[in-house]
Amino acid sequence: MIHDEDILELSEPSLSPSEKLFLPQILGGMVTTIVHMGKSMVGQHRTVQYPEQKRELRLENYRGVHRLNRDEQGRVACVACFMCATACPANCIHIEAGESPWEDREKYPVKFDLDELRCIFCGMCEEACPVDAIELTPHYDLVGRSREEMILDKEELLSVYDETRELKPRKNPHITGYEGTGGRFHANGDKND
Amino acid sequence: MAKIIIDSQEVECRDGVTALQAAIEAGWDIPHYCYHPGLSVVASCRLCLMEMKMPHPQTKEMGWAPKLLPSCQTPVRDGMEIRFHTDKVKKNQEDCMEFFLLNHPLDCPVCDQAGECYLQDYSYKFGKAESRMVDQKIKNPKKDIGPHTLLYQDRCVLCTRCVRFAQEVSGTHELCIVNRGSRAEIDVFPGIPLDNPLQGNVVDICPVGCLLDKDFLFQRRVWELKRGESICPGCARGCAISIDHADEKVYRLKPRYNPEVNDWWMCDEGRFGFAYVHDNKRITSPLVRRGKEPSTPNWQDLPAVVRYRFEQFVGEQGGEKVVAVLSPFMANEEAWLLARFIRDVAPQASLAIGPVPFEGEDQNFPAGASGDDIKFTILKEKAPNRRGIESLLESLGGSVLTFEQFVEKTNAGDVKAAWVVGGYPKPWIDKDTAKIANKFDLLVTQDIFEYKFTDAADIVLQACAWTEREGSFTNADGLTQPFHWAIAPPDGVRRDGQYLFEMAGETGLYRAAQVREMMTDSVPTLSQLHEAQARPVHAH
Numbered sequence: 209m210i211h212d213e214d215i216l217e218l219s220e221p222s223l224s225p226s227e228k229l230f231l232p233q234i235l236g237g238m239v240t241t242i243v244h245m246g247k248s249m250v251g252q253h254r255t256v257q258y259p260e261q262k263r264e265l266r267l268e269n270y271r272g273v274h275r276l277n278r279d280e281q282g283r284v285a286c287v288a289c290f291m292c293a294t295a296c297p298a299n300c301i302h303i304e305a306g307e308s309p310w311e312d313r314e315k316y317p318v319k320f321d322l323d324e325l326r327c328i329f330c331g332m333c334e335e336a337c338p339v340d341a342i343e344l345t346p347h348y349d350l351v352g353r354s355r356e357e358m359i360l361d362k363e364e365l366l367s368v369y370d371e372t373r374e375l376k377p378r379k380n381p382h383i384t385g386y387e388g389t390g391g392r393f394h395a396n397g398d399k400n401d
Numbered sequence: 402m403a404k405i406i407i408d409s410q411e412v413e414c415r416d417g418v419t420a421l422q423a424a425i426e427a428g429w430d431i432p433h434y435c436y437h438p439g440l441s442v443v444a445s446c447r448l449c450l451m452e453m454k455m456p457h458p459q460t461k462e463m464g465w466a467p468k469l470l471p472s473c474q475t476p477v478r479d480g481m482e483i484r485f486h487t488d489k490v491k492k493n494q495e496d497c498m499e500f501f502l503l504n505h506p507l508d509c510p511v512c513d514q515a516g517e518c519y520l521q522d523y524s525y526k527f528g529k530a531e532s533r534m535v536d537q538k539i540k541n542p543k544k545d546i547g548p549h550t551l552l553y554q555d556r557c558v559l560c561t562r563c564v565r566f567a568q569e570v571s572g573t574h575e576l577c578i579v580n581r582g583s584r585a586e587i588d589v590f591p592g593i594p595l596d597n598p599l600q601g602n603v604v605d606i607c608p609v610g611c612l613l614d615k616d617f618l619f620q621r622r623v624w625e626l627k628r629g630e631s632i633c634p635g636c637a638r639g640c641a642i643s644i645d646h647a648d649e650k651v652y653r654l655k656p657r658y659n660p661e662v663n664d665w666w667m668c669d670e671g672r673f674g675f676a677y678v679h680d681n682k683r684i685t686s687p688l689v690r691r692g693k694e695p696s697t698p699n700w701q702d703l704p705a706v707v708r709y710r711f712e713q714f715v716g717e718q719g720g721e722k723v724v725a726v727l728s729p730f731m732a733n734e735e736a737w738l739l740a741r742f743i744r745d746v747a748p749q750a751s752l753a754i755g756p757v758p759f760e761g762e763d764q765n766f767p768a769g770a771s772g773d774d775i776k777f778t779i780l781k782e783k784a785p786n787r788r789g790i791e792s793l794l795e796s797l798g799g800s801v802l803t804f805e806q807f808v809e810k811t812n813a814g815d816v817k818a819a820w821v822v823g824g825y826p827k828p829w830i831d832k833d834t835a836k837i838a839n840k841f842d843l844l845v846t847q848d849i850f851e852y853k854f855t856d857a858a859d860i861v862l863q864a865c866a867w868t869e870r871e872g873s874f875t876n877a878d879g880l881t882q883p884f885h886w887a888i889a890p891p892d893g894v895r896r897d898g899q900y901l902f903e904m905a906g907e908t909g910l911y912r913a914a915q916v917r918e919m920m921t922d923s924v925p926t927l928s929q930l931h932e933a934q935a936r937p938v939h940a941h
Contacts, residue, residue, distance in 0.1 A: 289510030290622045305619040315511040315619055338510045 265346045267376050271329045272348040274322055274360070275368035277341050277378050283310065284366060285341035288317040292333035292342050300326035301333060320362040324350055340379070345372040406482040414477050421449045421472040424485065430939040431485060432494055432523045434501075434560040434608050436473035438940070439665045439776075440569055444471040446560050448497045448523070451475075452490060454482040469493055491527070498528030501558045504539045504583070512556065514610025516623040519941060520558065539583060546588070547575075547595035549615055549669065550604060554586045557611040563587060563603040570666065570776050572767025573597040587611070598779060599766055601672045605655060606665070608941060616673055617653045626652060629887025632874050634730060634785035634867045635671035638778060639876030641933045642667060644675075644868055644887035651675050651868055651888060659933035661880060668779045677826045677866065678888075683849055684863040686893050691859075700895050704904045707845065707860060711746040714818045714843045720747030722817040724807055727794070728755040729784035730824035731897070732872020733881065733927045734916040736786075736793050738901040743820060744799065745906070751800035753807040754790050755822060756829060758783040780877055784825075785867075789875030789927060796924040811837045823848030824864040824897075830854060847897065864897050865890045871898060871913040873930065880931040883913065 226232055244254065256263050277285045288305035300323040308316035333342045345368060352358045360368070369378075402413050407424055414423035422438060424431050434446040450469035457464055463482075469489065484490070502524060509515040541554035559578065564587065567576045575595045579588045589595055595603070604612045629644040633654070640663035645653045654675055656667035689698050689706060698706055715723065725743040727736045743750045759781050766777040794801045802810065810816045819841055823829060826849070835853035838844070846858040855861050869890040875881045890896060902911035921928045 287511050288619070289515075290625075291510060294622065294624065307619060314508065 259349075267346050270346040270348075271331045271344040272346050273324065273344070273350050273368055274327075274333070274365060275343055275345050275372055276320060276362065276365035277343060277369050278366060283313075284316060284320075284362065285339055286317045286320060286337075287313065287339055287341070288315045288320075289338060291336040291338060295332040295336035297330060297332060298326045298328045300324075317362060320365060321359050322365060323359045325355060325358045343376075343378070345376055347372060403477050403479045403481075405477050405480070408484045408486050416477070418477055419473050420451060420453075420475045420477055420481070420483055423477050424451075424472065424483075425939050426937045428938070429485060430526070431472065432498075432519075432527050433473060434519065434558050435562065437562050437565075437606055437665075440562060440565040440606075442474050443561060443565070444474040446497070446558065447471065448494060448527075449473050450490060450493050452484045452487055494523075494527040495529055498524050499532065502528070502532060503534050504541075504555055506538065506540070506555045508556075512553075512610040513613050513618060513623070514556075514607075518610055519608035520556070520610075541586060544588070547600060549673070550595055550600060551613050551615055551618065552587060553611050553613065556609050557587055558609055559585055559587070560608060561587075562606045562608070563612055566599075566603050566606060567595070567597075570602070570766060571597045571599040572769065575600075576603070597768075598668050598670065598764060599666060599777060601669045602656070602666045614653065621647055621652050627887075629868075630657065630885055631868065631887060632785065632876075632882050632884040633667060633671040634874065635668070635674050635783065636780040637782040637784060637787060637877040638662065638780050639785055639874050639880065639882055640667045640671060641882065642671070646868070646887050649888045651678055657933060658936045661931065661933070662876065662878070662882075663777065666777050668777070670779065674826070675866075675868065677849070678868050680850070682851070683891060683894075684851060684855070684861065685891050687863060688861040689859070690861075700900065703862075703900060707904055708742075708746060710843055710845075710859065711743075711818065715747045718817055718842070720749040721751075721800075722815065723747040723750035724753055724802065724810075724816050724819045725750065726753045726755050726804065726807060726819060726821045727790050728822040728824045729757050729787040729790055730867070731786060731790065731822055732870060732874060732884075732913070733786065733789040733793060733924075734872040734913045734920065735870070735898050735901050736790055737920045737924060737927075738898070738905045738916065739820065739822065740793065740797055742901065742905045744797070749800070751802050751807075751816075752794050752797065753802040753804055754787070754794060756804045757787050758825065758827070758829065782877065785874040785876070788877065788879055789873070789881065792875065792926045793924055796926065808834055808837055811840050814840070817841060818843040820845040820847070821854055821858075822846075822864070823850075823852065823854070825849075826866075828852055862897075862900065863894050865894060869894075870896055871911070873913065873917070873927070875927060881927050881929060882931050882933075885913075 279285045288303055290303055293301040293303055302321040303317050304319035305315050306318035308314060329344065331344055334344055347368065403416050404411055404413055405423060407427065407429060412423065412427040414426065419442070421431055421433060421436055431449050433449040435443050436449060449472045451472040452465050453470050453475065454463050455466040456462065472483065501520065505520065509521065515521060539555065544552045544554065546552045561578065564576045564578060568574055575589050575593055575597065576587055577590065578585055580586055601614065604614045625647045626645040627647060629646060631642050631644050633640040633642045641657035641659035642654050643657050644651055645655060654672050656663060656665060658665050686697050687703060688695050711723070723743060725739055727739065740752055760783050761781055763781050764779040765771065765775045767774065807816065821844065823846065830853050838854050838857035844854065844858045845860040845862065846854045847862040847864050848855055849864045849866060867884065868887050871884065871886045873881050873883045896911065898911040898913065902916070917928055
């Protein structure tokens with residue numbers, strides 16, 4: 209149900225006489241092209257010769273292949289809450305939850321399959337994760353010989369973490385048990401005992 | 402009808418209800434945990450407190466009472482004036498929510514209740530965003546309190562709904578509160594687990610994630626489930642249920658409110674009795690045997706094949722030797738379509754009702770109750786639609802047999818062609834009955850699983866479980882209740898209603914409502930539908 213007050217009517221902005229001529233815009237485009245031509249003539253290339261050369265990435269927020277983080281004890285940090293699968297607009301995450309074999313944890317993913325071919329690398333899963341277990345890494349050269357190979361399972365996603373932990377360390381503190389969460393003092397980083 | 406004023410708005414409400422119930426029915430969202438219309442009132446959660454106009458003790462002048470009053474414990478009276486949208490009430494709700502969440506572990510990501518949890522909903526709507534708790538939270542690990550149920554004490558709000566349920570509805574008194582103050586917790590007595598035929602209801606009435614079902618634990622997040630309205634086929638009671646399903650799989654059954662039949666409850670037998678729906682031994686394709694060669698016909702040809710075989714038989718041996726055995730697991734509409742088909746090919750054909758399974762005795766709850774005190778009954782008659790099939794046979798007239806007569810006549814050689822419908826979740830043919838399987842010249846079976854009859858049948862049709870069908874069941878009290886399909890049948894399987902519809906000479910899609918209209922003239926008793934009224938939006 210859409211209410212009348214939610215409806216926004218938009219119209220195209222009207223063009224000024226010079227814009228209607230299009231000439232200034234064309235010239236402006238030409239200037240950009242010529243500037244780039246000049247730069248490449250004096251050796252300032254913008255083109256990267258991939259794969260010999262690789263672009264420098266912003267490691268912090270580049271959205272490449274996913275990884276599943278490990279906690280301090282090397283166990284999968286995921287608690288199988290399905291938030292990523294719920295947030296995923298491409299429906300590429302398939303989790304099967306089970307009772308965890310560990311004392312301090314309630315639930316863990318028995319299976320965690322991520323279809324990299326369906327994924328649109330939007331990073332919603334990373335946003336949604338309450339324990340920062342799923343993250344996107346700067347790895348982008350993902351190749352496979354079949355569609356099945358491109359569905360990464362839990363072990364493969366964990367191995368991506370092992371490969372990229374040096375490059376992009378896990379940023380947030382690990383939460384495994386839930387003791388003390390929600391306390392005001394805890395939120396400031398103080399211990400409350 | 403009493404007229405009361407809630408937040409300066411005049412509201413008509415039923416007589417004798419509480420102010421909380423009246424407000425909820427009028428559309429107000431009043432937070433409440435301990436109040437449940439099916440249980441006694443304890444007014445312990447203090448979330449539903451309201452302001453009420455009362456006469457001043459000395460001047461007798463009407464004015465707002467200085468203290469808040471529990472709306473769940475105050476019956477409505479004509480002209481009563483109450484209000485919820487005031488700062489005082491809101492402050493109380495906020496403070497109560499903070500108090501409930503003092504020791505709450507905030508483990509929503511791993512809690513199965515998340516998504517249908519009233520701690521989440523109420524803290525979002527009525528609570529505060531942060532906690533002022535500075536002390537270490539009390540941790541209380543989960544307890545295994547029974548074969549089907551887990552108790553996570555640190556999520557509990559001590560509303561005592563479960564305790565009252567065990568006392569007042571099931572009457573088995575397994576649950577109690579032990580300890581006091583912040584250490585108070587729900588527990589079972591040593592050595593006596595929560596194990597009664599109604600125990601699954603404590604999971605439903607628990608407003609938070611404290612009591613959880615082991616059967617459903619970690620299976621799915623609840624927001625992924627879709628809800629289909631249905632009727633439980635476990636016994637002749639016909640409890641209104643909803644089928645919670647996702648990806649064509651049934652995950653759990655929940656009771657639906659129906660004051661005429663089951664109130665808010667359902668039994669464990671029905672609740673956990675759906676496993677056969679996903680049994681991989683189900684028949685998944687039709688089969689036609691000509692001589693000894695079995696073949697799998699396609700669905701388009703099947704109606705013609707079946708009709709041809711019956712017409713051929715009637716031409717050779719006459720219509721008196723044809724019987725259709727209708728199962729008490731069939732919906733009224735399906736049974737009517739089959740009866741119509743059989744009477745069409747052989748007008749003299751007999752109709753019979755299949756065996757009705759009985760188990761043990763009727764169980765009344767609270768345990769040992771009688772008369773008006775009975776709050777729930779599990780019937781010994783373990784089939785949903787005996788009444789419906791019986792009244793159908795009665796209305797249609799002609800030759801009607803009991804199942805025993807059918808077996809006798811077959812043994813005597815008076816029945817040579819039969820369409821036998823099963824659809825029972827458990828094996829239903831005993832050894833003696835199975836012997837007659839080879840005495841037919843033409844046997845059509847319609848069943849979920851392969852039993853003795855299907856091996857000897859000339860035509861094997863698969864039946865669908867009730868979760869995949871559409872129609873209506875008539876329960877022990879004579880109420881005809883509609884049910885709808887929730888999931889699609891397994892690959893290659895066609896719904897019973899659909900192929901019966903086609904065999905009865907109709908074209909297009911089988912829709913129960915349409916068939917009900919068609920059968921009004923011949924079977925007027927089954928066209929009166931009973932549908933449960935929906936509960937108010939904010940009731941839980």
